[in-house]
Amino acid sequence: MSGGAGLRIEVQGLSCAGCAGRAERALSGVPGLSDISVNFANGQAHMVLHDARATDIARALRAANYPAREETISLTVSGLSCASCVARAEAALNALPAVLEARVNLANGTAYVRYLPGSTDAGVLVRALTEAGYPSRMKDDHGEDQAARRRAEIGQARRQVWTAGLLTLPVFALEMGSHVIPGMHALIMDTIGMTTSWLVQFVLTTLVLIWPGRQFYRLGVPALLKVAPDMNSLVALGASAAWAYSTVALFLPAFLPQGSSAVYFEAAAVIVTLILTGRWLEARAKGRTGAAIQRLIGLQPRTARVERKGNITDLPIEEVAVGDIIHLRPGEKVAIDGEVVEGSSYIDESMITGEPAPVAKGPSDAVVGGTVNGAGALSFRATAVGHDTVLAQIVSMIEEAQGAKLPVQALADRVVRIFVPVVIAIALLTVAVWLILGPQPVLTHALVAGVSVLIIACPCAMGLATPTSIMVGTGRAAELGVLFRKGEALQRLDEAQIVAFDKTGTLTRGKPEVTRISLAAEQTEDDILRLASAAQSKSEHPIARAIEDAAARRGVDIPQAKTFQAIAGHGIIAEVEGHALVIGSARLMTREAIETGALTDAAQSLAAAGQTAIYIAIDGKLAAVFGVADAVKPTSRAVIEALHAKGIKTAMITGDSTATAQSIAQELGIDHVEAEVLPDGKVAAVRALQERFGVLAFVGDGINDAPALAQADVGIAVGTGTDVAIEAADVVLMSGDLIGVVNALDLSHRTLRNIRQNLFWAFAYNAALIPVAAGVLYPATGTMLSPMLAAGAMALSSVFVLSNALRLKRLHPAMEGTA
Template sequence: MIHTYSITGMTCDGCRSKVEKALNAIDGVQAIVTLQPPVATITMEKHIPEVRLQEALTAVGKYTIEMNNGKITEQAATSEASAKSCCSMHSGDHKNETGIPKNAQGKFYCPMHCEGDKVYDNAGDCPVCGMDLVKAPELTLSKTLYTCPMHPEVISETPGSCPICGMDLVAMEPSESEDQKTYKDLVKKMKIAVLFTVPIFVIAMIEMAHNNPLLGLMDAAKWNWVQLILSLPVVFYACWIFFVRAWKSIITWNLNMFTLIGIGTGVAFLFSLVGMFFPDIFPSEFKTDHGTVLLYFEATTVILTLVLLGQLLEARAHSQTSSAIKELLKLAPTEATLVIDGGDKVISIHDIKEGDLLRVKPGDKIPVDGKITDGESSIDEAMITGEPIPVDKKKDDNVIAGTINGNKSFVMIAEKVGSETLLSQIVQMVSDASRSRAPIQKLADSIAKYFVPIVVIISIITFLVWAKFGPEPALVYGFINAIAVLIIACPCALGLATPMSVMVGVGKGAQSGVLIKNAEALEHMNKVNVLITDKTGTITEGKPSVEKIYAANNNEVDLLQAIASLNQYSEHPLAQAVVNYAKGKSISLIGVNDFEAVTGKGVTGTVTGKKVALGNKKLMEHVQAKISDDLENEISAEQKLGKTVSYIAVDGIGTGFVTITDAIKTSSKDAIKELMRQGVEVIMITGDNINTAKAVADELGLSSYKAGFLPEDKLNEIKRLQAEGKIVAMAGDGINDAPALAQANIGIAMGTGTDVAIESAKITLVKGDLQGIVKAKNLSHAVMRNIKQNLFFAFFYNVLGVPIAAGVLYPFFGILLSPMIAALAMSFSSVSVIVNALRLRSLKL
């Protein structure tokens, strides 16, 4: 059974996430919570009293829940400013607007997300899985400092000359990053491990020869002492960290890969020590022909060295998975040219203030978001939108931080600086999404929870079975195979399968202009089978222009002045088109009284004492205006040509109309065709009239469209489709699209649209183009395929490797797996998962 409940008390996405998590924690409940409108859609296996749901919410905050009576609660109208203030004022439970804790920048976290969003101040290993913590990238560029090459004590925040010797100051090199330090430390330990392990391995291998030449130099007992001495730097320095992690995992009972490695190699090393110092306590089957006990110093050191090699390769690969964020950060310049007092001054990008005039020279990177005030140029925006063709820009056009100027110079005004720029928001969103968890990860988590205890039990059983039924020396066979079982198992391959693919995939999307809010959206996008798309600004350019004004009384000038004056108070693109048209005709705007914007219908107000209404047919019905048959016929003829027509009524009488055209984006038709080829049903829903909608649908080859829909109608249509079991994506760009974007399984906002629409969506297309939806769909498919490959490999590896290590092939083929080979396989299993995820970087969207 499915019920819909209204939620009160939610004011940001952090609240929504907390409420959804609390509801899903109840047995038999599957809940989807949206912020706009604030509702919870709950699927129950059996009826659960409302009081039980309320108890769950009360435990996590001041939230209330009640059965939805079919109306949208007042909270759905919560302004964007309110939502933002909540997110910025609460410092405890809430995250920032993109979901990642603000204190995560530059901190350390577990790549397997064992503790969710928990971060650490210093490098180390995860207390749950034992893996090396990874440093979250700094999401803002640090200030560039300058110094004198002759006098390093001179440090300046701005370029210039040295006050001591007059030489030009040079930029200081950035300090070595933490991940580089970790990698170099592992390289150093690897060199030491190899240096001491190779001689041990050679000694052990030569001892297996029929005529051991080493016995001519010393007897076997002394060579055992050599192996012990050589193993000490490997065990107690280069690879000691593995035993520390194993011990932590046992005392905290967070069993992981290092538990198995520590037990396996630790038992082998301790066995060898006891064998050296107390050989008489061992039965003869553990001894060689020379009377010494079979020792395993070479197995211990080789296994540990191979595990260290795996950690080294993994650290190198981890640094590449976050390369997208690093590349995005490189887009921002460190300096800008400030126009002040008639001259130019080079300043740090951190010193730019809103309203500053900046000169952008040919080939320079644009420092912040703003608008051109003087000059024109062509801008390479490929690094933001993924489109390789430069875009021509002129006065009053917007420019984006990080994009590259062409061969002309211009002056711009800074409008968004620091974290407010689009580039900063993209970096923040990518960082947040790359650390989020996909639903498919729950499968791996469930298995990993029981993985290590099961492997330990299998290892014990292996020893007992070999000791009881194996050939002589049965105890030796049992001991070796038990260690091999411990060593070959790799729970980390399971844990890394999903997050690595998500991290690389999200970064790849950002480089192509597709911003994904979280891993859940990335996974669900692959399942979408219905796309609902708005018309204006989504399918069309969103740059409407007035084609003509029709006045029944032939007084077009007065009518244009009235509706333009009315529209000066509206932010709707159609309204702006009318105002611009009037200005182009040199018609002055006059004051308006009683202005009112009627959502989804139009605007009304009093102009020069007359009540003027401008909008669609529903507005005319709302104000009870009388429309003549002749005027209705004129309007119908325009609509059938695909034009958008707004009725004009003065004092309750229809007196004319304004025809507005909005060109269809050249890419819309190809994008819709491709989505339909992939099995996605595309439905255009618009507030425009049926004639205009049909004309646009016919041109695009759409069989499904809905006309005359208000915002609540879009919302209800999505709910209806979801009730039919459809996975719905909604693409829109306006404030009126926000509730529908929040309700859809996947909300897709056009980056050219409003902030509130982008805030409500789970995917944002920077370019505001339907081709971006095709890219998002292809990216989701590729990432999910990559995750499944990783999970299959991890499952297959362990399911196959553990039995082989236990010796199941020995009775049939005489095949046994050396612990050293098992260590090699284990070390490369995690690396192979990461390398497979890195293949997504070469994906062509």
């Protein structure tokens, strides 16, 4: 299926990678959905809708015990005059893919909307109503932003840990203190007695399980009953087994074999406390993985100084509309995207582009919300608000990339899918083996081993291994001016064998200049420039601007062209003051049967110097050849050298003549050249390089290179701070500096290495410790792994993986900018 709408929603109740897999399978059963992925690390589900409804999605997730988070907001709606207005307003809201229910009240002019937050928010709802003809604004938003929810989650986890810890400490002291503190056992026996001690432990442990530990039962037991156990099921089974055995030993000791009456209340309580502690640490660490997005969101000020009806007032950013005039004082942040209408200043755009040098701004220049004004004062017209701003697009791109699943995660997903049932089977087998072959007291040994296997094998680390690294890596990349629009590009870029570059505007400045004019007829240079610039005035090609600039510098008057025809990849044909002009490449002259022999030497000389020869013919006869040069960017050669140092080959694809292309390639040290390539031939050139060298990354300006960007294994668009929505690209470089290519490759490599480290740790941890928990070392050492130590190790494994991923936040750019 194709042509669907992308949707991102938030899923609740995910406690391990197995949960994410089950949520994915639940969504896969909804007709009209494709490209489904559920991210355990950030609790989000990504999918493409074709003809599915939000209610179907919510119903499927609720049935799987992983409900989608819902929000309800109220909007004030104007323009409602009758019941049909209400129907149209409701239809506009219900047409949005994430809306569950929309009700519009004609009497009080209010719309009540229940929806699935994620890629839809209040701004989207407001825009839908306004575009339907019913201007609206947010009245009362009950939702919280992701950072606030994360803080609430951390706060709740902290409270649970403190509650469980305070209840567990006496249990631990009473039971374990008797084993490690001399005289403690005798003191207990002489004061409250062992039975009372066990009763106290029973009460406190029961409180731990039914109070802070109830979440494991609330989520784990239904999953177990549906024969789809998850991590919560493992914890619930392990803690319950220890508690149940101890309760029988306390109240019904006669039901246990002789010598088996021991209690493990401390194990049940400590298991829950340690795992809650691990979740608290996880929540704190996961909160830091999304710090880059929160910093970006925090760039935008909350208010703007808006001029309306001659008055300047501070308005909330949500109330700024397209077309509003906004006044910006020195040192202030730009409130929203716009176009300067008055004043001049320098704007610090480093937080968007990664470029440290401030950018001069004057009338007609674009400014981006979140950037910082310098010493000048500006007035600008708002051109984009809400989700349409550059900052919002950047945040959306990062979130989309962070929700992706990399191919490297496929193995982990397959393992996690069967992992929990296998662990339960191993735990049962362990108990059976100990009951059959174990020494006395066999029931005690069987219980300890079985519970340890259940607890130590929770697959949290495997589920966190990939998504946390992607979240931190792509967030750090954005801070360095590299936007991964598609998460899969992280892995494909790491596999790249060759990087191919477009020439004009990518390797070069993209602003060619006329450097030499060689004449073949009686006309003067000014005469030729006069007619040529008139012919080129209707062309959008950079070379046309170079000819116009040359004419302007000489101050010649430029007449109007009567007719104009652009011939893609060749040049133009025009009529100026009764003269027929043909301007373009040697191919165009050949096509038009115009003899070029008189200036062959001049053209060859230009090509040898790395300049493009542009022929000008007037009334069917060659008149001149212009030398046009496009200077290479200062960092281009350094970038090529850096790629070679990484063992990556380089190529250049250009429409220039072979001689010109070879000259530039030699200057930059490029390995392979595809020259004289017409615009529609770039895809074939990219395909040929892929077949020859393997995985290819193509770097272009994202405008006329869209087909080649799409054909490449990884398309890298050299963007600008004000143009980031380049749909054909997988990666967008926010600045025009090619050092972003090297930084993108380096970030990709380091992120993939981090993911592999995490996956290795997660797999190795379980592979090594499950046998230890089962008691494989007991015959040799006489010791078994305590369930408490198993719980601690399990919690630490997840914290280790998260901490390793967070190291990516400290990555420095592989190449620094030259600005």
